[in-house]
Amino acid sequence: MSARYFGAAVTRLEDARLLAGKGQYVDDIELPGMLHAAFVRASFAHGRIRSIDTSDALAMPGVAAIYTMADFEDIAHGPMPPMAPHPLLKTPITYHPLANTEVRHVGEAIAIVLADSRAKAEDAAAAVVLDIEYLPAVSDATLACDANSPRAHSQHTSNIAATMKAGFGDTAAVFAKADHVLTEHFDIHRGGCHSMECRGVVAHIDLLTGALTISTSSQSPYMVRRHLAGYLKRDENDIRVMTPDVGGGFGPKANVYAEEFAVALAVIKCRRPVKWIEDRQEHFVATTQQRGQTWTLDVAFDNDGRMHAIRGRCIHDNGAYAPYGLILPATALASFPGPYALEALDLSLDVVLTNLVPTSPVRGACRPNVAFLLERLADRIARHLGIDRQEVRRRSFVRADQMPYSTGMKARDGSPISYDSGDYVGALNLVLDEIDAANFPARRNEAKQRGKLRGLGIASCVEDTGLGPFEGASVRVTPAGKVVIASGASSQGQGHRTAFAQIAADVLGVELEDVTIETADTAKFPLGISTIASRIAVTAGSSVQLAAHKVRAKAIAFASHQLEVDEHDLELAGGAVHVKGIPDMKIKLSEIARTLSGNTGMPMPGDMEPDLAATAYFNSNALTFAYGANACEVEVDPDTGDIRVVRYVVVHDCGRMINPMIVDGQIRGGVVHGIGNALFERMIHDEEGQPLTTTYGDYLLPMASEMPRIEIHHMETPSPRNPIGVKGAGEGGTIPAAACVISAVEDALGPNGPFIALHPISPQQVVTWLDRN
Amino acid sequence: MKASPFQYHRPQTREELGALLTRLDNAKILAGGQSLMPMMNLRVIAPDHLIDINRIPELAGIRETAAGIEIGAMTRQTDVLSSETVRSRLPLLARALEHVGHIQTRARGTIGGSCCHLDPSAEQPAVSAAFDAEFIVSGPNGRHVIPASAWFEGLLQSALGEQEYLEALRFKPWANGHGYGFAEYARRHGDFAVAGGIALLEGDRDGRITRAALLSFGVESSPRRLTEAEGALLGQHVDNLDIEPVIEAARSLEAMEDAHVTAGYRRHLAGVLIGRALKEACATLERQS
């Protein structure tokens, strides 16, 4: 079997369609008699609903129905099921599909209005009259920890929903004998997500099967099915969930949302198809956000700059609900100790409820926060000791000869976490070479002539990828000789079709164009988890490989029987099984598939099982660890405080690459996300929990015009933990990027400048810092 | 994010436009729609009538007359930017327009729309104020001219009457070879500026300043001429200008603050940017020999 496609930067099979505007997104779905939904949403952060008066709104033109939670009483009731129950969360903290009595953040959905157009639904939503008893709100997680703070949920006795712990080793002992101990306080801003396509749902009842049929812009169609079935007390088979083309996910779309439930309930109630398309204003107040945290950390290190132990505490701003349980804060703890070989670690994290939009994993989840903490600490140690930043890292990183390396941490199932493979120091050395760090002083001087302060930043990371348990795949050859892959792994634009096709085409000896893919339809494949956590290449990619091998074996067995040739003398190429060295002695896959589809009254040849097809589930039992080292250069205008990233170099290792072009795209986009975190994106709320930045004029996303050229270099250390040697690549660009940019800005501001322990930073802040020098 | 219901009108002539404005209550004129449509979709405003003036050809175009260069209100920003007349006679305006939004928004957005909308950071009204441009306005009482000094009534508020519309702007170009400078700071390409500064200079043969206009925008609720500082420049030599008082004048304005930016930082920027604009004006001022 030759690797014609695996590892090749083939252009994406998806793109001709998507770039020509032929994508089919949720909003492209039109159904006869379809109603359009708009939600009445809270304009206040905390309050109790005394009454809802819909009478004026119902009388408005084009309005078909308006429902509140009370109207669904005969179908279902109570809060939504938690997606990821956690023993520390005694009672789940989830939304009701529509708020029942207490409303806990601006934007929470209170009623759903159905009309014959979205505009009319919005007109009517504005006419719904709410009688609200306003309650005090808390919008700052640190203040929320105070015993006298208002409660985000009025029935709770504390805003601290859970206290999570992690660590290993004898921290006290290591600190006691350390040469140096430093304490730093970090403040990491929450930020939003902002996939290009907002969320959206179209639901109807299929008249033929009676199934509640839902198309949703989601990363988790199977979770929507599972939890909706549980909530409605239906069989999963009575619910079909599809994700058509999805215009970006990045994490928030992995949640099962109140709006998905509310639309489904409305459809059951009104018996007509309903479409809801989230607009950008709603997205700012109803789609989960990133990862606001404050940390206080002590670090113990020796005179050489070797890091020995870390201890500390985190306040995690969870927002008003925990739809995804404690997954997000858990990723913070699980991301320690990064690339550092520590002797001891002792962490405590308070999950704090606030009257803000809930947070959940967004590209990297809390891994970027932890990369920021660790990399900032490394720079801090270097500064303290007056040694090179690189040296602290070289002396503290896990070495290549220590692989596989048990970090001391435990996985969710209690098993020890062990890094599978990699060379973290090697990656750092390579990135410093590529950016030409040795000649940086000359570039700094040249910038100074132009009145600019130039700085060099570095940051590394390790990223757990390939989260279990599985994504399955089936591979089938049609009687026309085409290969169809079905999988539960939904795509949000990552290029799954191309990557899966590359894997299967090599195994089956067919052309790339002969492979198509069916995903994201619960009716087409029985099981699925979610497209999250950089896991699809590892899980589904491996399953495609395994299933394709089963199909290959079956084709060979068939040919061996027909041609009366030993199986070992057969191979697949050109869409056929042929005798090695005699390409003309062959049977086409199409012929095998046609025969195995059966002929009336004829026995199956060799008594083989019908259908040239197979299904496989690769159980991803151990994480695979990708890693990277980044370096960048910034220029600061000391007069305006403007910061420009002028160079950005990535060295990344995600094991074997199925398609380097797709990997590069993931990394490049990821870096841009991180630059946004470092310099631009700021979701500002006032003390009452009112969001102040809910348009793209106020909430600054990074734009192409501000981005540097991002150079990417790869190392390829295959993972021993899956059949195709891959590690995930979806988040590795983001994880160290904010840390890298901030490191560069700090370097630009010079030895008298501040230690920067927060992001995003603003030009205004830079001017203040320089003023203080 | 859908606008509330409104009635759409599309006059073909100025007379029809005048009649509609007189007849309709709570009406809004639609020019390029780059400011108006977002406000309507966000339901910040809810006009009952929308009067689309895109089909009235007389409202667009750039002409040189004895009284100055007239730019029709409906002239697209992109056409102003690429106009030879503007580039050679009003280079400051072209220079400023490069900072207005993006190619896409300039292809729709109009100079008149910007000057009626009056965002405090908008470049076109700021340039108009620096030039003491004249705003040619039509209404039930016929056509009249409002000087720039009377046009800016406050935040997003022009001197335009309820039933009036802006027909054109008239700029009187400065002497050939005049100096011009423009500096603004925006977080990203095409964003509204956090603050900005403009300088225009004329000089005599010896390089002494004979005429000056200095302006800060995005700092107060309307563009602000630094009149005293302008006066102080007169008679100074261009190679040896005392820039500090100009910077100080901009730094002592009553700056706005918002969710992102303090008044102090905005004042600081106002100083930096007027300084840069003035230096650029000195550099572009051609010596008459």
Ligand SMILES: Cc1cc2nc3c(=O)[nH]c(=O)nc-3n(C[C@H](O)[C@H](O)[C@H](O)COP(=O)(O)OP(=O)(O)OC[C@H]3O[C@@H](n4cnc5c(N)ncnc54)[C@H](O)[C@@H]3O)c2cc1C
């Ligand atoms: C992404 C983006 C970035 C932008 N960046 C900038 C920027 O950096 N700098 C900047 O200055 N602007 C910027 N803008 C705004 C843009 O320049 C608008 O085009 C301008 O503000 C309004 O012009 P318009 O022709 O689109 O007017 P409209 O949006 O159609 O109208 C604006 C207002 O003026 C009124 N009006 C329009 N024409 C007349 C008339 N002839 N008589 C009477 N009233 C009239 C309208 O009724 C309305 O109240 C940006 C816009 C966008 C969408």
